[in-house]
Amino acid sequence: MAILCTTTTTSPAEKEHEPKQDLENDQTPPLIFNPSLLNLQTQIPNQFIWPDEEKPSIDIPELNVPFIDLSRQDSTLEASRLIAEACTKHGFFLVVNHGVSESLISEAQRLMERFFDMPLSGKQRAQRKPGESCGYASSFTGRFSTKLPWKETLSFRFSNENSGSRTVQNYFSDTLGQEFEHFGKVYQDYCEAMSSLSLKIMELLGLSLGVNGDYFRGFFEENDSIMRLNHYPPCQTPDLTLGTGPHCDPSSLTILHQDQVNGLQVFVDNQWRSILPNPKAFVVNIGDTFMALSNGIFKSCLHRAVVNRECARKSMAFFLCPKKDKVVRPPSEILEKMKTRKYPDFTWSMFLEFTQKHYRADVNTLDSFSNWVISNKKNPI
């Protein structure tokens, strides 16, 4: 059963971000986000307090998202119609009967809990380095100085390029040692299952957009994706902070598994709405890179995660990303119909660098990145 937390409607900040991250550069000792100490504090550090216009609030309505049943071969056309309807509006839908084994999901969840339960020093053995997208991050204390998220994360790369290359398994044994061998194997299997599921969803997205069935599957076959585990500890003042701030995912497609605790919210029709947890479903959303591939037809929508006073929340996100050097450009079927291009050609390697070194992902990431690409073309460095 979903555990409901209360929140009210506010609008996201509209202001443009500066094209660089607000990295800590003063002389004060670094702030440490240690969940086992912070979850009982009634006064949270200022860096975690979000501006009024972005603070979460109570009683928000539920977002109605379609359930796409992947076991029904007979209803593929109906599924692609529902997907088109959801993706032209907000880009969020649920998949059920997805074929990913329940035991794999629960083992992945059990191991995630064990990881986050370790003392901070143990988790820091996988510390994320500045400018990199992978590793352990306790909030983003060394990376940003304001609007810090109330979460700790563990992110790692999954590559489907050479099947059998076992990127995830190798990452765990190289960074955390032999005792993480089982962890690495489970998450290798989990990422392979997510990659296959993404490719099935890509076929449906192609059908919904009227693009040759294999086009998007082929585009993402050799995906170079990011897997992220999120832990949102309880917070005594959940109305002041956010677990994950308002953003659109820069990646192509996100497949999210939420535990039984409510927290995911999407900004649709000018208001925040919840997507309630469902243990049988994955939440799928379109990211900026797929929005660019569809020439803006399918939307990458603003979303965030709120926290609560009573219980910790955990989620697992698979961010599908293209192979780094693949050129992101809409297929000819779309361009012939639409004539004008909404975004310039780019590669995921450029976009990833932009979000890690120059810009904090928000509602404007894709537009800011497009302008950056266009101005860099005119003035090559």
Ligand SMILES: C=C1C[C@]23C[C@H]1CC[C@H]2[C@]1(C)CCC[C@@](C)(C(=O)O)[C@H]1[C@@H]3C(=O)O
């Ligand atoms: C390419 C990426 C940047 C982020 C991790 C992956 C995919 C999603 C991005 C993110 C989750 C969007 C919200 C802001 C962010 C900083 C976060 O809160 O985690 C983003 C990730 C990141 O840059 O670490």
Ligand SMILES: O=C(O)CCC(=O)C(=O)O
């Ligand atoms: O944890 C969640 O529910 C959402 C997290 C998210 O949006 C992200 O990691 O990109």
Ligand SMILES: [Fe+2]
């Ligand atoms: Fe997200």
